[in-house]
Each structure stands twice: as C-alpha cells, then as structure tokens.
Amino acid sequence: MPEFRMLEISELNAWYGESHILHGVDFNVQEGEVVTLLGRNGAGKTTTMKSIMGLVGRREGSVKFKGGETIDLMPNLIARAGIAFCPEERGIFGSLSVTENLMLPPIVAPGGLSVDEIYALFPNLKERAKTAHGTRLSGGEQQMLAIARILRTGARMLLLDEPTEGLAPVIVQQIGRTIREIKSRGFTVLLVEQNFRFAATVADRHYVMEHGKIVDMIENAQLGSSMDKLHEYLGV
C-alpha cells in the first residue's frame, strides 16, 4: 500500500513585505509520521510553518493537504481543513483564563482529545485550570497549554514550532512523551527544532533547511552516521 501523503509542499516561496524568505521549499510528510525541520536560525523553518498556515504576507507554490491545494486559502479555512498550529512564542492569551485558552480553538473535526484525556496527559494544567490569566503560567505550563489546546480540535496534522525552546530538561522530556503519545494515536506532526538531540528521540525523518530551501533529508535511523554532516549544517 502506498503511504498517504498528508502534506506535500513543492516550490514554496514566501515573502515578508519586500524580503524574500523561502526560495522554493520542497518536502512532504506522510500520514502518522513525525518529521522535523532542522536548521540554523534564519534558515526559514518558522516561515515554512507560517506559510503552511497562510500567515505570511505573500506565498506562492503549492501546499497540498490530503491532496487538496491550500495555497490560496485564508488561515481560518486551512485550520478548518484539519491543520493545527502551535507557534514558537506559544501564543497564550493573557486576557483569557487557562480554561478559556484551552477551549478557544474551535473543533474542526471529530476525534480530538477530550478535556479529561488532555488533563491526563498534562496533570499540571488541571491544577492550574482556574488561573485567571493564561500568561501567569510558567513557560513550561504555557507550552503544554499551547499544545493541549490544539489536541482538542480534531485536527490530525499538527505544526509545532520549537516546543522545547528555553524549557527545563524535565519539561522537555514531558513534551517528548507527549509527542510520542500523540504519534501513537495516529496524529501527524511537523516539528521545528533547534535541538536535534531532542528531535532524534521523537522523529521519523529530518529535513535540513538552509537559506530558505530544503538541502537534505535524513532518516532518523541514519542520524548517528550522519553526525558530521549534521554538525556542519547546524554549526554546532
């Protein structure tokens, strides 16, 4: 049986105002996979995520989701098609309580996690549910909330932009467990990461970005033997 292409991106170009950020990005994500975008700062990883959601000023090329073209759609329709986005800055709303933040994204399809399942995955959030301002949570709790709220929506394709950035190792481990858990439930995940050691613990494949293009693809199993190459790409 051929693998089902959940997300297929070809010749994607994107601009912020006058500056041309993505120069023909090509990659794909199969259903049920966890795929990472690796690369240095400014390589275009976050812009790729935002371009998939339609959140850049201008984008051209092709972004097919489940075979349907989304390049001309507004962000709300892309979300309704079943793609959910967790931004790098987490996007927790300070004027909303923790519960309101959790319940904010509309349900786009059946099959999302129930609130009880979410609290089982993130016990801290249950304890903090009554907090009046979402931004009063710690950085780690905010990150969990940002992931939790998109698990509710029924979207099966998740875009997670640097979920481990700036977090303590114990929280990074919890987020790793969460990603493996949602993968086992059949979700598809596209992950942006700076930390490839973390990426290696959750992903099936890695794409490497440089200067607004995909320059390489590495299977997770080959990661060990590709270390030299990877160090060169990432400059670590």
Place this chain on the structure above:
Amino acid sequence: MIMIFGIPGPLLFGQLLLGLINGAFYAMLSLGLAVIFGMLNIINFAHGALFMMGAFVAWILLDALGIGYFPSLILAPLIVGAFGVVLERTIISRLYKLDHLYGLLLTFGLSLVIEGLFRNAYGSSGLPYRIPDILQGATNLGFMYMPNYRGWVVLAALVVCFSTWAIIEKTSLGATLRAATENAPLVQAFGVNVPRVVTLTYGAGVALAAFAGVLAAPIYSVNPNMGSNFINTVFAVVVIGGMGSILGSIVTGFGLGVIEGLTKVFYPQASATVVFLVMIIVLLARPRGLFGKAA
C-alpha cells in the same frame, strides 16, 4: 423640606437623576466605542452620528410606518447596525493596515456627512418623539418624584451595559473576541473567521449606539446634532476609563454623569468643564486611564 449640605433635597436628587440619565448615555456610547476600539483599533468618531441615526430611524419608523417605541428599540439598532456592517465592509476595512489617525479622520468625515444628510432632510430644529403611554407619568419615591421614562432609561442602560460586559467577559464568544483583540492572526489560524468577527463587532458597537439613540429620542428632541452634543464628553469618558476597557466605560460613564449632576448643584459654572478637569487629573495620575491595562 429636607436640606442636604444646605441644598433642598428635591433639587439635589433631581440633579442626581439627571446625572444618572446622562451617565447612562455616556456609558452606552463609550461601551460601544470601547468594543470597537478593542477589536478594530479604530477610534470611531462616527459614533455620535450613528447614535443620532438610531433616534431618527425610530422617529421615521413611527412617522412613516406607525411602528411604535418598543419595536423600534429592537428594529432601529438592527437597521443602523446593518448600516454599520456595510460601512465597515466597504470603507473602514481599507484602513486597518494604516495609522490610527486615518481611521479617526475617516470616521470624523463620515459623521459630518451623515449629520449633513439628516440636517438637509429634516432641518436642525428637532422633532418631538412621544414617551410611550406605559412609561408616562411619575412615581413618588418618597424623597422625590421620578419621571417613569427616566427610570426606565437608567434601568435599560444598566441591563444593556452589564449584558454586554457579561457576553465579553463570561462567554466563549467573548473569549474569542478578547483573544482576537490580543492576537488576531493566531485566532484566525485556529479556524475563526476573524474578518467576519471584526465586521460583526463593528455592527454590534454601532447597534449599541443606535439603541441609546432610541432611548434618547423621547428625552432630547430628535435632531441631527444630538450626537455631537454627547460625543465630546463620551470621548473624555473613554480616556478616563481607559481605552478599550469594558468595565471602565460602564463605571466611568455612570460615575461622570453623576459628578456632572452634582457639580450642577454645588457649582453650576463648572458643570460643563468638570468632566475634562477629571480627565486631566486622571491622566496626570494614571496615563492609561482608571481601568486601562498597561501597554
């Protein structure tokens, strides 16, 4: 006769009630401005003209179609709100990417055009609107006689203000509005049609102004300037309460109406300026307004 601070009781309470009535209009108008400012980032200078339109639509509905006060209280906000939706879609939405100043200039121009059209059609002397029969007369409260219609206005304004507050602060629709005020692109990326929410928010804010206009019709004569008479004070209320603050608009609106009323009793010469004095003092002590959040 009861004397309070050397002032006859009925005079004091009469001015207090007048202050509450004015405060009710300040609160309803500044509330609509706050809702619109929060969502569209536009200072809606046309608000006074749309308030006036509400009163005129009620007058026209009665004059042309025989539709009475209570149906107008629903119909006029719907009609003027729909007009607001058209304004937002066709004109105002073109300004979102520009500086605040453009929105202010455009809506100021719109208010001049709207007022001019009504002045041209109906003159500026003012048209009477009869108090509905059921609200005629006055009630003896023991310490004063209260005209029934005025009591109704204060009650209706309180209900509308606190319903609006409850919708915004306590419902999931309100949570979506608050979130979109903070970060509209992200809310849209969750699947919410934000441009439509913005349009409907403008329509709702405008409908609030029109509702206030219908309430005002039997009290003030229905004339093209009735909005401009209010709007300067209303902008002071918005600044004192804190730009975009819902609760701030309500509390400050009623509060300043009362302060204005009391000033009329104790030092009538200052009654026209007291609101602006309060504004200066508040801005010196708390530049973001009484209920404003830190930027």
